[in-house]
Amino acid sequence: MALNTLYDKRKRKDVVEVVYHGIPYAEFDKTGHWSTWSLVRMFEGSLMLSASLSPCTQTVTSHEEDYILLRQHCEISPRYYQDITIQSNFNPRIVFGCQEVGRTSLNFKVKMFNQHTEYVYATNMRKMVNFNKRTKKAVPNNPFYLEQAEGLNGMRPKYSWPPFPDNVPSKVFRKKVFPLHSDTDFMNHVNNSSYIRFCLDCCACAAEAKFYNYFEADFHYPVLEVDIQYLGESFANETLDISTWQSETDICDLYFIITHKHKVIAKTFLRLGLTKLKKITYADSKL
Template sequence: MAQYVINQMDTFHGDVSFIGIPYEAFERTGHWSLWGVVRMFEAARLIGLYNGLFYYKSMEGKGIGLVVITQAVRLSPDLHRDYSLFKTLKQRYVLDIVEVGRRSFSFVTRLTNEETGQFLGEILLKYVLIDRSTRKSIPLPEAFLEKYSKHTKKEIKFRKLSIPSCPDMGKNVFKLKVLPLHSDTDRNNHVNQSGYFRFCIDCATDAALAGNYRHFTSDMCWYPVLEMNVYHANESLVNEELVVNTWQDNEDFRLIFFIIKRKDTVLFKASFLFYPEMSKRKRNSRM
């Protein structure tokens, strides 16, 4: 884990700072990768959960894990444009539990530049508990439901991007086959949620280079992602061939859709809203 400082932590609220961005979080353009960004948000959440947030540490057992089922993401284009290799950033993540149900709980994580207060991103995420042996979701313990039953839902301001069904036929849908490897998995022995974002950007780049998109014709890593709505429908294991499908909205060229399947089973659905201008090359990143 990168160096971090816990500024505040209780059952409903967390505040964590990181010093610097891990080298592996950057992609080939020298900018902070989308999958690296969501992975850092994940790190902040886990630090919170293992240090008192939601009393999760006392709930987790050897056979129990956490799985992401939905994500709504809002990112500043500055996150991609301004923070490249060799530029320091003191990240501050503020976490708040916003909703607790019988089988799931949700919270918002907000990222800012701690030194300037600049807003960089925010993720609303829903988790479920799973039994690692059956791979099925399980209810939250009754004691936790009683403790959190009176917790009021905070106001959540996220635009809802629709995720349409994948068109059945037509040249407008681009497909990419991917094979998840052991290095793509996490403690739940399935593909980590950040891996799907990498698969999507790889597929989008191939689609852009092949001429399947309007406006976007080069490496999609150069374009900041502004918003995403994501639904994780099923899990993917090692050596299971997946097909990533992507196509562009007919009216808004910035809006690109993804559906990832294993044969006929849908695993992942998402809408990505891209910034229309490429981030500039950074001299100090040598890229």
């Protein structure tokens, strides 16, 4: 793994890149492709690893403050599934920079390339908020940084997050999940990427129950887009309820509401591809 700081002359801003030497075996799902939740976890880890190099992440004013994730939107190219399998030699290069600065928030735009190419395999927009761990409230970013960031906000239009349906339909598929300690992060919360895995497990159960139109029980379908809003927190050994339904206008679009004791923890949107992924079998493997 390597960390580098770069300067993008065209956009006149500092960016940070993280290069990984290969993808661990544990990152692949049952089809032999890089799992969506592992990709999102790598985006998160890249941001944390490069925090010491990026001025965007050095804006807290107290040891009681930290940045927490409020929302993320990930778009994945179909080539992600063609070029990255358990057989391939792929070295992820993840580049990110600060996209937008609010009074208490920061938006980061993250892109993933192969090490020596400029093709974008996935993008991830992440909305972070400066959070006081004692009061559990959002607090302003460092005033000096806010002043420096005024020019950054003027360079690009404000990012528009996709809308989520206002109403939950009467007919939904429901599944209970029980997060374990291995689903949590260093703050003892259920990690943000775990919710994506829970939703995909719910997808497989819904398809097996023939709840969705078109999608079959084995559920070997590529995820092309993920949008998830984090509205609460959950912990190990709590019971979460997931409700899912399919868009009436596009069968590729699936929606989810995750609750704990009737309190909404997260809202999730997944857009799937209609062509099943080829399952990489032992006979295909180079091992």
